[in-house]
Amino acid sequence: MIEIREATAGDRDAIWDIFREVVTARDTYAFDPGMSRHDALGYWFQADTRTYVAESRGRILGTYILRPNQSGGGSHVANAAFMVAPDARGQGIGRAMAEHCLSEARLLGFRAMQFNFVVSTNDSAVRLWQKLGFKIVGTLPGAFHHPEKGYVDVYVMFRSRL
Ligand SMILES: CC(C)(COP(=O)(O)OP(=O)(O)OC[C@H]1O[C@@H](n2cnc3c(N)ncnc32)[C@H](O)[C@@H]1OP(=O)(O)O)[C@@H](O)C(=O)NCCC(=O)NCCS
Numbered sequence: 001m002i003e004i005r006e007a008t009a010g011d012r013d014a015i016w017d018i019f020r021e022v023v024t025a026r027d028t029y030a031f032d033p034g035m036s037r038h039d040a041l042g043y044w045f046q047a048d049t050r051t052y053v054a055e056s057r058g059r060i061l062g063t064y065i066l067r068p069n070q071s072g073g074g075s076h077v078a079n080a081a082f083m084v085a086p087d088a089r090g091q092g093i094g095r096a097m098a099e100h101c102l103s104e105a106r107l108l109g110f111r112a113m114q115f116n117f118v119v120s121t122n123d124s125a126v127r128l129w130q131k132l133g134f135k136i137v138g139t140l141p142g143a144f145h146h147p148e149k150g151y152v153d154v155y156v157m158f159r160s161r162l
Pocket residue numbers: 022028082083084085088089090091092093094095096115117118119122123124125127128131
């Protein structure tokens with residue numbers, strides 16, 4: 001049983017544990033792998049950002065953020081980012097968070113959602129977003145340096161209606 005809810009200050013340690021593992025792997029996000037806890041949590045809890053966690057039996061297994069992709073005339077398009085603890089992947093947590101995120105975005109009045117930087121070799125993410133109705137609307141050639149695969153493409157993915 002997974003509960004998805006807004007994050008509280010008490011979730012910060014668990015979020016940092018997941019964030020650190022995702023970022024040090026260097027294969028999915030273009031964050032500095034040496035990013036500090038302070039900077040990581042500052043990024044994940046920005047003023048314009050809603051932060052959520054997925055919890056099961058008292059353990060935080062995943063986290064996501066939802067925010068406007070741009071300000072002003074671009075603020076009706078949402079942006080989101082997701083992280084699942086490595087040992088909890090492949091159990092439906094990413095999908096459950098993504099569906100929750102789309103529903104929250106709808107409630108908040110967003111009209112569309114954009115992912116700005118989906119690494120093309122990140123099969124589970126690309127396939128999950130496609131299954132949820134996101135289209136690859138652009139390819140940034142060689143825009144990500146993967147630790148094993150070298151320079152790989154990055155996709156911009158967009159879902160027009162929520
Ligand atoms: C991407 C990520 C969020 C997916 O979360 P997850 O909990 O492992 O995903 P789920 O178990 O919900 O699986 C989602 C779907 O992807 C598919 N999938 C899972 N792992 C897969 C893999 N290795 N290859 C292909 N498809 C895969 C599943 O079949 C599932 O489809 P279904 O819901 O139709 O059965 C997670 O792997 C993660 O945190 N990765 C590191 C950070 C990251 O890449 N974030 C996204 C950046 S764009």
